[in-house]
Amino acid sequence: MKHLTRLSLVLLSALVLSSCGEQKPVLYIFGWDDYFNPDLLERFEEENGCRIQLDIFDSNEAMLAKLKAGATGYDILMPSSYMVKILEREGMIRELDHGKIPNLKNIDPVYLSETAFDKTMRVSVPYMCSPTGIGYVEGKVTDPKPSWTLLETPELKGRITLLNDSRETIGAALKALGYSLNTLNDAEIASARDLVIRWKQNIAKFESDQYNAGIASGEFLICHGYSGDLFQAQELNDKVVIVIPEEGTSIACDDLVIPTAAPSPDLAHAFINFLCEAEVAAANTEYIYYLAPNSAAYELLSDKIKNESAIFIDPVVRGKSEMIDDLGPEGNAKYNVAWDLIKAAAIN
Amino acid sequence: MSNPSPKYSPHRFNRSEWIRTIPSFGWLAFFFAIPTLLILVMSFKSANPYGGFGEGWSLQAWRDMGNPSYPAVTWRTVWLSVVATVICVAMALPVGFLLGKSLPKTRATLLLLIIVPFWTNFLIRVYAWKVLLHPEGYLRQALLSLHLIDERTLLLNHEWAVLLVMVYSYLPFAILPIYAAAEKFDFALLDAARDLGASAIRSFWQIFVPGVQRGLFAALVMVLIPALGSYIIPDLVGGAASEMLGNKIAARLFVDRNWPHAAAVSVLLMAVTLFPVLFAFAQQKKESRPESPRPESAKKGAAPA
Amino acid sequence: MRLISGRHPFAIAAMGVALVFLYLPILVLVLNSFNASRYGSTWEGWTIDWYARLFSSRSQDIWDALSRSLIVATMASAVSMVLGTLAAWVLHRYRTRLQQAHFGLIYLPIVAPDILMGISLAIFFVTLGVERNLMAITVAHITFCISYVTLAVLARLQDFDGSFVDAARDLGASRFQTIVRVVVPLLLPGIMAGGLLAFTLSIDDFVITFFVKGVGSDTLPLKIYGMTKHTKEMPVINALSTLLLTFTFASVWWVQRLTGNRART
Numbered sequence: 068m069k070h071l072t073r074l075s076l077v078l079l080s081a082l083v084l085s086s087c088g089e090q091k092p093v094l095y096i097f098g099w100d101d102y103f104n105p106d107l108l109e110r111f112e113e114e115n116g117c118r119i120q121l122d123i124f125d126s127n128e129a130m131l132a133k134l135k136a137g138a139t140g141y142d143i144l145m146p147s148s149y150m151v152k153i154l155e156r157e158g159m160i161r162e163l164d165h166g167k168i169p170n171l172k173n174i175d176p177v178y179l180s181e182t183a184f185d186k187t188m189r190v191s192v193p194y195m196c197s198p199t200g201i202g203y204v205e206g207k208v209t210d211p212k213p214s215w216t217l218l219e220t221p222e223l224k225g226r227i228t229l230l231n232d233s234r235e236t237i238g239a240a241l242k243a244l245g246y247s248l249n250t251l252n253d254a255e256i257a258s259a260r261d262l263v264i265r266w267k268q269n270i271a272k273f274e275s276d277q278y279n280a281g282i283a284s285g286e287f288l289i290c291h292g293y294s295g296d297l298f299q300a301q302e303l304n305d306k307v308v309i310v311i312p313e314e315g316t317s318i319a320c321d322d323l324v325i326p327t328a329a330p331s332p333d334l335a336h337a338f339i340n341f342l343c344e345a346e347v348a349a350a351n352t353e354y355i356y357y358l359a360p361n362s363a364a365y366e367l368l369s370d371k372i373k374n375e376s377a378i379f380i381d382p383v384v385r386g387k388s389e390m391i392d393d394l395g396p397e398g399n400a401k402y403n404v405a406w407d408l409i410k411a412a413a414i415n
Numbered sequence: 416m417s418n419p420s421p422k423y424s425p426h427r428f429n430r431s432e433w434i435r436t437i438p439s440f441g442w443l444a445f446f447f448a449i450p451t452l453l454i455l456v457m458s459f460k461s462a463n464p465y466g467g468f469g470e471g472w473s474l475q476a477w478r479d480m481g482n483p484s485y486p487a488v489t490w491r492t493v494w495l496s497v498v499a500t501v502i503c504v505a506m507a508l509p510v511g512f513l514l515g516k517s518l519p520k521t522r523a524t525l526l527l528l529i530i531v532p533f534w535t536n537f538l539i540r541v542y543a544w545k546v547l548l549h550p551e552g553y554l555r556q557a558l559l560s561l562h563l564i565d566e567r568t569l570l571l572n573h574e575w576a577v578l579l580v581m582v583y584s585y586l587p588f589a590i591l592p593i594y595a596a597a598e599k600f601d602f603a604l605l606d607a608a609r610d611l612g613a614s615a616i617r618s619f620w621q622i623f624v625p626g627v628q629r630g631l632f633a634a635l636v637m638v639l640i641p642a643l644g645s646y647i648i649p650d651l652v653g654g655a656a657s658e659m660l661g662n663k664i665a666a667r668l669f670v671d672r673n674w675p676h677a678a679a680v681s682v683l684l685m686a687v688t689l690f691p692v693l694f695a696f697a698q699q700k701k702e703s704r705p706e707s708p709r710p711e712s713a714k715k716g717a718a719p720a
Numbered sequence: 721m722r723l724i725s726g727r728h729p730f731a732i733a734a735m736g737v738a739l740v741f742l743y744l745p746i747l748v749l750v751l752n753s754f755n756a757s758r759y760g761s762t763w764e765g766w767t768i769d770w771y772a773r774l775f776s777s778r779s780q781d782i783w784d785a786l787s788r789s790l791i792v793a794t795m796a797s798a799v800s801m802v803l804g805t806l807a808a809w810v811l812h813r814y815r816t817r818l819q820q821a822h823f824g825l826i827y828l829p830i831v832a833p834d835i836l837m838g839i840s841l842a843i844f845f846v847t848l849g850v851e852r853n854l855m856a857i858t859v860a861h862i863t864f865c866i867s868y869v870t871l872a873v874l875a876r877l878q879d880f881d882g883s884f885v886d887a888a889r890d891l892g893a894s895r896f897q898t899i900v901r902v903v904v905p906l907l908l909p910g911i912m913a914g915g916l917l918a919f920t921l922s923i924d925d926f927v928i929t930f931f932v933k934g935v936g937s938d939t940l941p942l943k944i945y946g947m948t949k950h951t952k953e954m955p956v957i958n959a960l961s962t963l964l965l966t967f968t969f970a971s972v973w974w975v976q977r978l979t980g981n982r983a984r985t
Contacts, residue, residue: 100946105778123946126669126670128669128670128671128672129669129670129672131672132467132668132669132672135463135467135672137846137849137851137852138852224567225567225569225572225573225654226550226569231670267655270654270655271569271571271572271654271655272572272653272654272655273655277948280759280954283758283759284549284551284758284759284761285549285550285551285759285761286549286550286551286571286761303758396464399464403671407482407484408483410484410658411482411483411484411487413487413656414655414656429814429816432810432813432814432816432818432819433818435806435809435810436807436810436818436819436822438802438803438806438807439803439804439806439807439822439826439866439870440807440821440822440825442803442862442863442866443825443826443828443829443863443866443867444825446841446844446859446860446862446863447825447828447829447837447840447863448825448828449844450837450840450841450843450844451832451836451837451840453840453843453844453847454836454839454840454843457843457847467846468846468847506734506737506738509730509731509734509735510731510734510735510738512728512731513728513731513732513734513735516728516731523976525735527972528739528742529738529739529742531965531968531969531972532742532743532745532746533920534920534964534965534968534969535746535749535961535964535965536924536940536941536944536961536964537924537926537941538926538941538944538945538948539749539944539957539958539961540745540746540749542749542948542954543744543745543746543748543749543752544745546748546752546759546760546761547744547745547748549759549761551761551762552761552762553761553762583741583742583745586738586741586742587742590738615730636831637831640831640832640833641833641834643833644833644834644835644836646834646835646927647926647927651948661833661835664835664839665835668839668842668931674843674846677839678839678843681835681836681839681840684833684835684836685836688831688832688833688836691831692828692831692832695827695831696824696827699823699827
């Protein structure tokens with residue numbers, strides 16, 4: 068017993084001592100997982116003599132829930148564009164000091180005028196955009212069409228996944244039926260809901276996180292997912308093919324914002340400036356397979372990326388695609404009700 | 416004051432007793448009892464449309480309980496948990512029997528062997544099952560080539576996978592209480608029964624099982640109640656149609672960020688677990704009643720409950 | 721060599737099945753820590769790459785999470801050992817209605833599902849506006865650990881021989897001396913067993929910690945959950961688990977050897 072006590076005391080003191088020590092300033096980021104090229108983060112840490120602490124959320128709602136529950140120590144948040152509006156309305160983010168972010172000139176003006184919600188980058192700077200698409204394993208799907216109908220392949224029942232996100236999945240159905248994915252029309256939402264329930268008959272599960280590991284390992288053969296994630300799966304399994312449905316899809320853009328209560332706002336501005344450097348944006352795009360809407364970076368990209376239709380989307384398809392917008396409490400409620408019914412629907 | 420024999424004085428206010436009770440009682444009252452009651456209270460708050468609790472009170476969370484999925488999910492939670500419990504206990508009885516009959520050295524080794532897997536992280540073990548049950552994995556390929564299943568059958572993302580992993584996770588909770596009771600069981604009774612002509616099976620069911628009934632009830636409780644609250648297992652290995660109440664609570668809290676509604680669903684779960692909990696309490700009361708001195712038996716360190 | 725008294729083929733078979741069942745995933749995880757394949761569903765060759773990666777700087781956050789888990793578990797088991805032993809003592813000593821309520825309060829956390837405890841504490845901390853850091857997690861862990869320690873010590877108390885205490889007092893020992901020199905050593909196996917159980921439960925706790933946690937305070941199980949859902953480097957976790965398992969196995973075996981020759985009381 069004595070030996071054990073002594074040993075455990077030594078162990079305990081070693082642990083306590085090892086966790087004290089680092090006094091560098093810390094930049095606290097709350098963002099999506101696998102969303103930065105880690106070498107670039109290290110470079111920022113070295114250039115600015117700080118440490119980056121990255122916390123991960125897996126959905127905008129989860130991020131908001133955490134913030135509302137009192138998590139206040141973050142310097143940088145990475146919400147999707149629609150969530151930026153909500154955060155602003157709740158007074159949780161601050162106006163950006165453009166003087167501290169000279170690299171803003173690199174941001175693609177076409178993106179800002181056509182797609183962005185915050186066109187003057189008053190409170191947010193776009194970071195990465197990606198379309199939602201469908202990934203499938205080559206050879207397992209007979210006659211694959213770049214269309215939402217792929218999700219209804221009964222031969223592959225149990226090997227298909229849909230995103231566990233009400234707006235994305237109902238949105239996909241709306242697009243497949245030719246409607247806007249921000250519609251408030253009850254009839255349109257109802258038919259989209261019924262379509263999703265039809266899709267549901269063939270899926271393994273609703274999955275927003277593990278589908279890329281799943282499709283790479285062959286657990287799933289068709290996945291409704293974010294193109295960036297699907298590209299990462301493609302890196303691991305070259306049989307994965309990614310298509311953007313021709314009926315149009317949702318384009319998600321994640322932005323960088325600084326909370327009002329940020330502990331290190333100057334460091335946060337410096338970080339945003341860093342990410343807007345042409346070189347850094349290009350490196351991130353190459354790593355994540357999402358597109359940084361940074362025109363100075365476009366020239367620096369490799370041909371492989373420039374020719375990839377799931378990154379630089381065909382303009383016709385792009386014209387049919389939209390960004391998911393916040394619809395206010397009543398609008399959101401309609402989708403929530405439809406989603407609840409989808410989740411409750413039986414699988415035959 | 417130094418004689419530690421129990422004091423049977425139900426009505427006298429004893430200051431030193433109160434002082435010694437306050438630390439643990441106070442802690443649990445503050446961090447366990449009050450929060451639990453708080454769930455019920457907060458389920459009557461209105462929800463902030465952008466997450467968390469809103470201002471004021473409302474019955475909306477309870478009206479939302481009319482959602483058609485809840486009866487199905489509740490029923491699934493109950494039957495999956497009950498079946499898992501039955502299987503666990505059915506496996507634990509012969510195992511506990513064997514442990515009771517083993518010689519001390521074997522018994523210690525076997526116990527260690529049973530406990531050791533549970534020193535690996537729970538998530539890792541569930542994830543290992545995902546690997547085992549993978550559609551492209553060796554197990555399924557083997558079953559396919561033996562023609563035991565057809566091409567369309569999948570081992571994962573299904574209710575059966577949830578059941579399997581539940582049994583796996585809760586098995587030791589069934590084995591330990593039954594073993595604890597088996598250790599005190601007088602196996603000579605079984606020999607006597609055999610001498611009187613009873614078959615092995617009969618003596619097992621009619622002598623051994625009633626003889627360890629305290630352990631049996633403890634096992635039932637220790638498996639059923641956590642099983643009802645399962646969340647990780649259906650989340651990782653279950654499919655779209657295998658949601659349990661735990662998933663619903665987590666989804667309401669983290670995805671929908673509707674805290675009052677999550678609280679309401681939690682109250683539903685509390686109601687579902689109420690019966691086994693009350694049963695457990697009744698059993699505990701029976702057990703802790705002061706009894707006549709037991710025959711000397713080699714008591715090891717401590718096994719909880 | 722006799723291991724078991726009597727012949728019980730069915731029970732032995734049941735034990736065999738149970739052991740195979742229990743070890744199947746363990747085998748998978750140990751093998752996969754050496755499997756060159758990321759996903760582990762098929763074998764792609766031997767490698768110790770994952771172990772190398774575990775000890776490289778890229779896995780620093782895993783070790784940070786582990787040390788947080790160890791710190792929380794140590795504090796939680798220490799506090800719950802004190803509170804739990806005190807509770808067991810007073811439960812054993814008095815049979816009043818207060819103690820009946822006390823026992824109920826001790827017993828409930830053991831039978832309550834994790835998720836209920838998790839959400840109740842999450843709501844409680846949010847309502848109080850308390851910061852949800854490691855301290856909050858530790859408080860949550862103490863809350864569920866006390867009960868286990870109490871029951872472990874209570875079991876030990878059932879065989880407690882009060883005459884030792886009387887003898888000590890007769891020989892002139894003060895109350896403090898009696899407690900420290902007589903009671904605690906006699907109860908120590910129960911206290912340690914309870915503390916060990918509390919430590920294990922705290923290290924492995926996922927659900928309660930998941931609901932309670934706040935910014936930047938991932939314990940190891942939370943880190944693992946994050947990794948299983950997002951990163952493709954699961955085998956690193958398998959490597960860590962294999963190491964932890966070996967370590968625990970070795971410690972237990974070593975402790976058994978140290979205490980093996982002492983007569984069991």
